[in-house]
Amino acid sequence: MTLSVFLQSLISGILIGGVYALIGIGLTIIFGVMRVINFAHGDIMMVGMYLTFYLFTLFHVDPFVSIVITIPLMFLFGAFLQKVFINRIIGTLPQNQILLTIGLGLIISNSAMLAFTSDYKILTTSYSSGSFKLGEISISQPLTASFIITVVITAILYWFLMKTDTGQAIRATAQDREAAQLMGINVSRMSMLAFGIGAAMAGTAGALISPTYYIFPQVGSAFTLKAFVITVLGGMGSIVGATLGGIIIGIVESVGAVAISSDWKDVLVFAIFLLVLLVKPSGLLGRSRM
Amino acid sequence: MMKRVIGMTLAVMLALPGMSMAAKVKIGFINTITGAEAPIGENLTNGVALAVEDLKKKGIDVDLVKEDDTGKPEKSLSAFEKLATRDNVAGVVGPYTSACANAVASRADQYKVPLLVPAAAKEEITQKGYKYVFRLNAPADVYSSVLMDAVLTLGKPKTIAYVYANTDFGISTVKTAKEYAKKIGLKEVADEKYQKGAPDFRSTLTKIKALNPDLVFMVSYEVDAITLMRQSKEIGLTPKAFLGAGAGFTTDQFLKQKDVSNLVFSSTQWTEDVNWPGAKDFYKRYKAKYHKEPTYHAACAYEAMIIMAETAAKNGGNRDKTRAGLKSGSWNGIMGQVKFVDYGKFNNQNNHEMLVQQIQNGQYETVYPTKYKTRAPIYPFRWK
Amino acid sequence: MNDISKKSAEGGFSTVGAVAALLVLAALYAFPSFVESPYALHMMILLFLSTIMGESWNIIGGYTGQYSVGHAAYFGAGAYGTLILLQKWEIAPWKGVWAGIAAALVLSLVIGSICFRLRGPYFVLASIAVAEIVRLTVLNTPSVTNGAEGILLSDLPPFKIGETVITDFVSKVPFYYIGLTLALLTILATWGVQNSKLGYFFQAIREDQDAAHSLGINLSLYKNIALALSAMMTSLAGAFYAIYIKFIDPTTVLPLDLSVQIVLIAIIGGIGTIFGPVIGSLVLVPLSEALRSNLIAQGLINSGLVKEDSGLGVFLKEHLAHAHVLIYGILVVVVILFMPDGVIGFVRKMSARKR
CATH class of the missing domain: 3.40.50.2300 (Response regulator)
Structure with missing residues (x-):
């Protein structure tokens, strides 16, 4: 492997990792606040992708601009899901939570199929295959843009959770639901906020990946799995951890494909995942919950 | 009722000379309508729908029994068994995926139901010496x-x-x-x-x-x-x-x-600009109806349904005769010359020119x- | 103490119960003599398969409270173990299945030693990850597993005792009996677990791990035993699937979908009960078949309620086939929201209310 091949893989890994991070952040917030593993996460992301696609084809809104519409809409969608469905099973048996989100995922993806048919939708922008050249290395324009947006969103989210009252209430709920309730925090409102934010993040990730990927109703499941790996790797409930986890997975996939082989790179991802679980079960940046 | 009789008489009068009455024939169609393989399955659904329309114009009324196998072999088998024993179809077109076609092919001989695979590519499907399994498309x-x-x-x-x-x-x-x-x-x-x-x-x-x-x-x-x-x-x-x-x-x-x-x-397997009879027309009508270009799957599924339905109708829905009809017949439609022959390791395989x-x-x-x-x-x- | 009260609560030993059970059994064994339809037999076989999977998962998920969402790995181990031996060395499946079981056992011990360090949701996610590693490994070692091309079985060797051919596996009947017997075995095994010290330990772990630990129950030992049992039973289902369908590949016997399917069977029926997975199978298998093959639309049309040519008839015929997974998803959500303890729990609650 020459240096330029290595650098090329490293850079694309970091950039694609940014999108992964966003998916992971959404999942980690939902889990942190509600202790619910959201099996419908990828399907929520898929909704964001369709939203982006139709905003682009019908109204010619650029995907990177359209996130200002996607984020609030997806937030409402997430809050709706939480209020109507998820809220009813908080604190019940964990198997019911798993099952409910699986069921919701089936409903979301198959409704999408009825609405949009199962055809692949491709969003083509003028920059879909555009790149900057840095010596021998080429850097994807859309991925760079999405990486920058990811960084900005993550920073805003971090600030929101750390510095605002609502953010602190959400964090308090995540730390100890009952104590938060006793302190007068409206826990169910915080859960709704958290699920809304989680869905908005997943939807944004969908929007950001749309110009370079493709869209179909079942597209979500692969990303759900990826989100699981990222969140556990980074530590469940930790936003910085999920960011780190996403970028690590991006790099491992990308560099692994050239250093080992493209068919074993996913095994490598899962192996690292297990290794982290064994050595530090709480994840890279999570608090121990053993 | 009266309207229907008049309609039918008209249809018969308009039908090709020599075709004296509307033949009704029951054909099964196993496809992947939901699940991860559904995007491609959609093309087959459309192709078959167009074929059924055209068959009606030719005086063959197809009672189509559509089955979704969700891309899973065991579901595909359920579908095939239902078609073979409960719906008593004359023949089956499908399944779409190789894994499903593989599983179903092994049962076709058992039930003596002619199976015409329209688009699955796995070579083995027509290499096992099954008598009732036919394939239209060229293998992988x-x-x-x-x-x-x-x-x-x-x-x-x-x-x-x-x-x-x-x-x-x-x-x-x-x-x-x-x-x-x-x-x-x-x-x-x-x-x-x-x-x-x-x-x-x-x-x-x-x-x-x-x-x-x-x-x-x-x-x-x-x-x-x-x-x-x-x-x-x-x-x-x-x-x-x-x-x-x-x-x-x-x-x-x-x-x-x-x-x-x-x-x-x-x-x-197919393009619209070859000089195969009806290919251009199929392309135009498909595009008008579904607002997208037909893929080769659509063309394969269309032709498979035409061949199966015509053969079954000609043989009064009798499965054995339909099988013999498929084996001995030859067609020249939107997929060019079709003939199910034995060559190399293959049986009942249309030696399709890609x-x-x-x-x-x-x-x-x-x-x-x-x-x-x-x-x-x-x-x-x-x-x- | 606890064991005894459980037994009487189950009421498994009343004479009425025993007679009813025997009657059902006799009917099940006589079924193929009266019903020849291969479609009906196929449905019954799928029902048995589903029961085996559900009961197996129930041991680790239902009784021990460890929600593994990676059971496809064991299913695949059984399927691949059996078919690889048959394909490469022509070892008959009733011998080869032991290799499948052994593979599942080893796998479960490895997985257990990794994943049982984790609890709750962490365990769920780790179990998914390990199953994915198994799937990818099978996919990427074509020299052993034939990789993505899968293993296609052309013929099953006839089952002989001495020189007498017992069955040549041409019809579905032998598969029916194998499925039925395996299903009964797994139900029996579950009964055995529930009524033993082992089951008591399992349930103690499920109710409160820390309390169980302080009672001197070796958590990791008993969790591993439960997983091993569950894995071996699941591998039987995999082996049975493989010889019945005669084709396996990583996408059919090792996907995450399958793991989820296995969990659904037990949860819908009611977890931690002997007959929960049976009920779950009785609900899910016919339901998904009816939805898949559009029997509902067909039924409405045949019954004359909806005219076939009418707008509604056409709509139902065309679109219900596309919507069956959607309906399935809605049902799952409804069951969870209104029957959180599964069908068995719901029925119990209703009958308690009546009393």
Whole structure:
């Protein structure tokens, strides 16, 4: 492997990792606040992708601009899901939570199929295959843009959770639901906020990946799995951890494909995942919950 | 009632001479309507729907029993068993995926139900000596052999790199391609499998670029083809030719990616510009009805349904006679000459001639075999 | 103490119960003599298969409270173990299945030693990850597993005792009896677990791990035993699937979908009960078949309620087939929201209310 091949893989890994991070952040917030593993996460992301696609084809809104519409809409969608469905099973048996989100995922993806048919939708922008050249290395324009947006969103989210009252209430709920309730925090409102934010993040990730990927109703499941790996790797409930986890997975996939082989790179991802679980079960940046 | 009688009389009068009455025939159709394989399954659904319309015009009233196998062999088997024993169909068209067709084929002989596989590529399906299993499309090996044949007419490439999906189709296609490459003295410089649906191939493509191959042979059944080509352009991978095997390179969506799809060669079961009877008309009507270009799956499914229904109608829905009819018959429709013959390891296999097309100026142009050529191939490749 | 009260609560030993059970059994064994329809037999076989999977998962998920969402790995181990031996060395499946079981056992011990360090949701996610590693490994070692091309079985060797051919596996009947017997065995095994010290330990772990630990129950030992049992039973289902369908590949016997399917069977029926998975199968198998094959639309049309040519008839015929997974998803959500303890729990609650 020459240096330029290595650098090329490293850079694309970091950039694609940014999108992964966003998916992971959404999942980690939902889990942190509600202790619910959201099996419908990828399907929520898929909704964001369709939203982006139709905003682009019908109204010619650029995907990177359209996130200002996607984020609030997806937030409402997430809050709706939480209020109507998820809220009813908080604190019940964990198997019911798993099952409910699986069921919701089936409903979301198959409704999408009825609405949009199962055809692949491709969003083509003028920059879909555009790149900057840095010596021998080429850097994807859309991925760079999405990486920058990811960084900005993550920073805003971090600030929101750390510095605002609502953010602190959400964090308090995540730390100890009952104590938060006793302190007068409206826990169910915080859960709704958290699920809304989680869905908005997943939807944004969908929007950001749309110009370079493709869209179909079942597209979500692969990303759900990826989100699981990222969140556990980074530590469940930790936003910085999920960011780190996403970028690590991006790099491992990308560099692994050239250093080992493209068919074993996913095994490598899962192996690292297990290794982290064994050595530090709480994840890279999570608090121990053993 | 009266209206119906008049309508029927009219239909009979309008029908082709010699066709004295509307024949009703029950045909099963197993397809993947939901699940991960559904995007391609959709094309087959549309093709069959169009076939049923056309059959009605010809005086054959098809009672179509549609079954969804969700892409899972055991469900496909449920569907087949239901069709064979409960619905008592005269014959079955489908299933779409190779895994399902494989499982179902083994039962066709058992129930003595003629099965016509329209588009599944796995070679074994028609290599087991089943009497009741027929296949319309060319199996996986032809996808690569025809491409290699086409390239040989162009120039003298020396090296080849393979990038393909780690799927049944990807592996068996590349296997044949490698045998061929060896025969013609092409040196293999890279062999990269990828997981279907991956969003990032940049590192793999960079590695290949460093090896500077003359030919890049890609197998993608899905839209991965677009991701691969977009990122090839981004990286600046420029071989003398991109060869695409598999449906991903033959779709309407791929064609529309003008920046990245121009000059890519691909092998296909069908194009609309060949002089096969009805092909152009099918293309036009399909496009008018479904607002997109028909893929070869749609054409295969259409022709399979026509053949099955006509044969079954001619034989009064009798399964054994229908089987004999399929075995002895020959058709000349939108898929060209169709005949189910035994050759090499195959039984009841239509020795379908695949085509090579190249995208030129936003159009699929047939460039090989020479007799179907609509444009001269452009070689070597350059980015638009 | 606890054991005894459980037994009487189950009421498994009342004479009425025993007679009813025997009658059902007799009917099940006589079924193929009266019903020849291969479609009906096929449905019954799928029902048995589903029961085996559900009961197996129930041991680790239902009784021990460890929600593994990676059971496809064991299913695949059984399927691949059996078919590889048959394909490469022509070892008959009733011998080869032991290799499948052994593979599942080893796999479960490895997985257990990794994943049982984790609890709750962490365990769920780790189990998914390990199953994915198994799937990818099978996919990427074609020299052993035939990779993505899968293994296609052309013929099953006839089952002989001495020189007498017992069955040549041409019809579905032998598969029916194998499925039925395996299903009964797994139900029996579950009964055995529930009524033993082992079951007591399992349930103690499920109720409160820390309390169980302080009672001196070796958590990791008993969790591993439960997983091993569950895995071996699941591998039987995999082996049975493989010889029945005669084709396996990583996408059919090792996907995450399958793991989820296995969990659904037990949860819908009611977890931690002997007959929960049976009920779950009785609900899910016919339901998904009816939805898949559009029997509902067909039924409405045949009954004359909806005219076939009418707008509604056409709509139902065309679109209900596309919507069956959607309906399935809605049902799953409804069950969870209104029957959180599964069908068995719901029925119990209703009957308690009546009393």
